[in-house]
Amino acid sequence: MKSDESTTDGSKTVFHKLALPNNIFKFIFGEVYKRKVFFNYEKRLRLQSPPEKEVEATSWKYLVRDTYHSTPTRPIKTTEQTNLMSSGKPDEPNQLPETSSTHPFLIYISEPEDEELGNDVMQSSKNEHRSQSLEIDIKALEIDIKEMMIKSRRPPFPCCIYRVSPVLRDVNKKAYTPRTVSIGPLHHNNKNLKGMQAVKFQYLEQFLKRATKTAMLNELPHWGDPMGFVTSLDTDLQIGKHFSCLERFLGLLKSTEGDIWNSYAEDDLNHITLEELLKIILVDSAFIIELFLRFHFDPSRLTPFEIASIRMDLLLIENQVPFFVLENLYKEAFGSYPNIYPNILELSCEFFEPYNDQKMQIQTMKHFTDLLRTFHLPITTDGENGSNGGTPENDSKNREPDDSNEHLKSATQLYAAGVQFNVSSSKCTLDISFSKPKLEIPCMHIYDDTEVIFRNVMALEIYHYPNKTLICDYVLLMDYLINTSEDAELLVEKKIITSRLGSNHQVASLFNRLGRNIVKGINDKKLKGLVQALNAYYDTPWHTTKATFWLKYFSTPLKAASTTAASLLLLLALIQTVLTGIAL
Structure with a gap:
């Protein structure tokens, strides 16, 4: 080397x-x-x-x-x-x-x-490179955390329109899907509903004509019949295609675009842009307003089938537009003439009047599903509804912890223990009371669409009123009472339930399905106390013995007559025996 x-x-x-x-x-x-x-x-x-x-x-x-x-x-x-x-x-x-x-x-x-x-x-080179990398990573992490915090902030206008989760939808998928008309962005691309798009644009055109004619009333003081002028939609009066109010309506929606966007769950709007959303909201809102005005001024133009099918679709939680949008557009178009046009709240209650058994005077709502829920709530002391028109309901004063939940006995079991089932005269669904031994329940009318109504109101409570699930509690109470067709038959016999489903077995199946995948246990303080009182009454042996004796010997007139006759014969035989003994 x-x-x-x-x-x-x-x-x-x-x-x-x-x-x-x-x-x-x-x-x-x-x-x-x-x-x-x-x-x-x-x-x-x-x-x-x-x-x-x-x-x-x-x-x-x-x-x-x-x-x-x-x-x-x-x-x-x-x-x-x-x-x-x-x-x-x-x-x-x-x-x-x-x-x-x-x-x-x-x-x-x-x-x-x-x-x-x-x-x-x-x-030295390694340390310098590591220091630079660490500095870059920390800055990037800081930016990511700030962006996440900004996104997680609750918007000033809270979400109130939701897409139902698969846990609820899988029990009955058809209960949350519109069949005739789509409202809002969630079902806008439903291919089965594309046929109604042309109809909605026709309603939009008539709405714009009506709004334009209303704006012209100031320019036509000589017009003798303003009502006839406005409602005569076939009269063009040189309005043509230049709807001057359209720009004002679009500007109005643009000014509230943030509140409109925040009314829907964020993940539900990933498939559309803000411009597309505003277009959908304008067309659908105009359709609803024109529909309500036709129903008010000229209901003969709508067939009963059209009214029933559209009314049901407008109650679905996924098929909504924020009510404040309807209020703003209606006020902008017709607010200057209250002597001609009723309030939009009045028109809404009029259209959904079949569900307003208590004849409530509604003051506010978030959308029509929220209106339907309000119809079933107790009327407050001032005669108005008790709906919360602001943020999601978090009031827990009427809610108790779930650790004391009890399972209520069925209707036939309670009846066997001496509980007397009576129909209440109250029109409020939640007005249930127990005064030993009488249990009073308001009459419930069950139709083919009852399950759809309850499912959508229950979904709204689960998402928007998690601490005030009053309708969920009511459904759970009825699910406790009705386990079999015999339980349903008892309540039908007592006129607590009137059904058009065809059989008592279908009634029992309805409430058994409604009770699936909802809150576990009753949360309302009043209903929970009622459940505990009924269970305590059932657990008292004397009540069961007395009820069993009554059911066995006096439950029907024939049994009562037979028992009375047998008792008299026994008494006469006893008297004869005593007299015979004395004579001897």
């Missing part, structure tokens, strides 16, 4: 020339790797160091050059090898010369004169 001394970049460097055969190539590469001067180290060091400091930081050099073009005893360097040594930069690993069985390799290994200095430079 021979050694030469040379100077590179002002430092003393010792080069070792090794003439090696190809069969020990792997061994040499392994030794070079152990000394940390091979290809991967140079590449890693270059990545860790800033580009402008690469030459200074890289004091370790490795040199692997081309084969020599002469015999092994007298090597001659190529031009490429000479250029490499003068530049002091190694080739990349993928630029290594190909090996040959007839040519050995010449490997130059450059070692620094001061090894500790090289280690310090390398460690």
Whole structure:
């Protein structure tokens, strides 16, 4: 082995020339790797160091050059090898010369004169790179956290329209899907409802004509019959296609676009843009307003089937527009003439009047599903509804912890224990009372659409009124009472339930389905107390014994007559026996 001394970049460097055969190539590469001067180290060091400091930081050099073009005893360097040594930069690993069985390799290994200095430079480069990476990561993380906090802020106008989760939908998928008309963005792309799009645009045109004619009333003081002028939709009066009010309505929606967007759950609007949403809201809102006005001024233009089918679709929780949009558009179009146009709240209650058994005077609502829920709530002391028109209901004063929930006995079991079922004269669904031994329940009318109504109101309570699930509690109470067709038959017999479903078994199945996948246990303080009182009455042995005796001997007139006759005969026989004993 021979050694030469040379100077590179002002430092003393010792080069070792090794003439090696190809069969020990792997061994040499392994030794070079152990000394940390091979290809991967140079590449890693270059990545860790800033580009402008690469030459200074890289004091370790490795040199692997081309084969020599002469015999092994007298090597001659190529031009490429000479250029490499003068530049002091190694080739990349993928630029290594190909090996040959007839040519050995010449490997130059450059070692620094001061090894500790090289280690310090390398460690300093690593620390600097790590510091820069850490600084970048922290800044990026800070930005991400701030964005997440901003997105998680509750919007000023809370969400009130929801898409039902699969847990609820899987029990009855049809209960949440419109069948005739889509309202709002959630079912806008339903292919089965595309036929109504043309009808909605026709209603939009008539709504704009009506609004334009109403605005012209100030310009026509000589018009004798303003009602006839406004309601005569077939009279064009040179309105044509230039609906001047359309721009005002679009501007009105644009001014409340944030509240409209926030009325829907964020994930439900990923498929549309804000402009598309405003277009949908305008068309659907105009359709609803024109529908209500036709129903009020000229109901003969609508068939009973159309009214029933559209009315049911307008009650679905996924098929809603925010009510404040209807209020704003209606006020902008017709608010100046209250002597002609009733309030939009009055029109809404008029259209949904079949569900308003208590004849409530509604003051506010979020949408029509919320209106339907309000119809079933108790009337407050001022005669108005008790619906919350603001943020989601979080009032827990009427709610108790779930740890004391009890399962109520069925109707037939309670009846066997002496509980007397009576129909209440109250029109409020929730007005249920128990005064020993009488249990009074308002009459419930069950139709084909009863399940749809209850499911959508219950879904609204689960999402928007989680601490005031009054309708859910009522349904759960009825599910407790009705387990079998015999339970349903008892309540039908007592006129607590009137059904058009066809059989008592269908009534029992209805309430058993409604009770699935909803809140576990009754939360309302009043209804929970009623359940506990009924269970306590049932657990008293004397009540059960007395009721059993009554049911066995006096439950029907025939049984009562037979029992009375047998008692009289027994009494006469006893008297005769006593008199006979005295005579003897």
